[in-house]
Amino acid sequence: xPRSPRSPGWPTPRLRFGGWLLLSGFLLSMxxxxxxxxxxxxxxxxxxxxxxTLDPARGRIEAWGRMxxxxxxxxxxxxxxxxxxxxxxxxxxxxxxxxxxxxxxxxTPVESLSKGAADCEDYALAKYFSLRHLGIPSEKLRITxxxxxxxxxxxMVLTFYSSPSADPLVLDNLIGDIRPASQRKDLLPVYAFNxxxxxxxxxxxxxxxxxxxxxxxxxxxxxxxxxxxxxxGDG
Numbered sequence: 001x002p003r004s005p006r007s008p009g010w011p012t013p014r015l016r017f018g019g020w021l022l023l024s025g026f027l028l029s030m031x032x033x034x035x036x037x038x039x040x041x042x043x044x045x046x047x048x049x050x051x052x053t054l055d056p057a058r059g060r061i062e063a064w065g066r067m068x069x070x071x072x073x074x075x076x077x078x079x080x081x082x083x084x085x086x087x088x089x090x091x092x093x094x095x096x097x098x099x100x101x102x103x104x105x106x107x108t109p110v111e112s113l114s115k116g117a118a119d120c121e122d123y124a125l126a127k128y129f130s131l132r133h134l135g136i137p138s139e140k141l142r143i144t145x146x147x148x149x150x151x152x153x154x155x156m157v158l159t160f161y162s163s164p165s166a167d168p169l170v171l172d173n174l175i176g177d178i179r180p181a182s183q184r185k186d187l188l189p190v191y192a193f194n195x196x197x198x199x200x201x202x203x204x205x206x207x208x209x210x211x212x213x214x215x216x217x218x219x220x221x222x223x224x225x226x227x228x229x230x231x232x233g234d235g
Contacts, residue, residue, distance in 0.1 A: 040065035121156040123173040142192035195235035
C-alpha cells in the first residue's frame with residue numbers, strides 16, 4: 001500500500017453561450033458513450049493476449065459484463081449494492097506479495113478477475129471503474145485510503161457521495177453491507193482521489209489538495225486498462 005501521513009477526521013477567444021452549451025453537451029455525450037462502449041468480446045481477446053489462457057477467469061469476466069449490462073438502468077443504490085456484492089463475492093482477499101510477488105501492485109479489474117484474488121486497493125478500483133461505466137460521475141466517487149483501526153493496517157475503500165457535503169457511503173471488502181462513513185468508526189481516513197484530484201479529509205467532503213495525475217500507480221492502472229480495451233480517459 002502507498003504510505004501517506006495520517007490526517008484526522010472523516011470527509012463528511014469567447015464562445016457565445018448557446019454555442020458553449022452545445023459544445024459542452026457534445027463533449028459530455030462523447031465521454032459518456034466512450035465509457036458505455038465496452039466490448040467484452042474484444043476485452044476477452046485482449047486479456048488472453050496479455051495474460052494467457054483465461055479459464056476459469058473467463059467466466060468471472062463474462063459475469064462482470066453481464067452484471068454491468070443488467071444494472072445499466074437501475075437506481076443508483078441498486079448499482080452500488082450490485083457492484084459491491086459482485087466483487088466481494090468473485091474475489092478472495094490476498095496481499096500483493098502473494099498475488100503479484102510485489103510489495104504494492106495496483107491491478108485492473110481484468111487482472112483481479114483473472115487471478116480471482118485482490119488486495120484492498122484492487123477491490124476499490126474494480127468497483128470505481130464499474131460504477132463509472134454505469135454512469136456515476138467521478139466526482140461522486142472517491143478511492144479512499146484509510147487506516148483500518150481494528151486490523152491496525154493501511155486499507156483502501158470506495159466512497160460514494162450523493163452530494164459534495166453528504167455523509168459518504170463506504171463500499172468495502174472487509175464487510176458485506178454498504179454503510180455510511182459515520183458508522184464506520186473502525187476506519188480513519190488519510191486521503192482520497194478520483195479523476196478530479198486528491199482530497200484531504202475534512203468537513204463538506206474534504207479539501208482538494210492536488211492533481212491525481214501525480215499518482216503514478218493510478219496513471220499506470222489507467223494506461224493498462226486502455227491497453228486492455230477500456231475507454232476510461234482520465235478515470
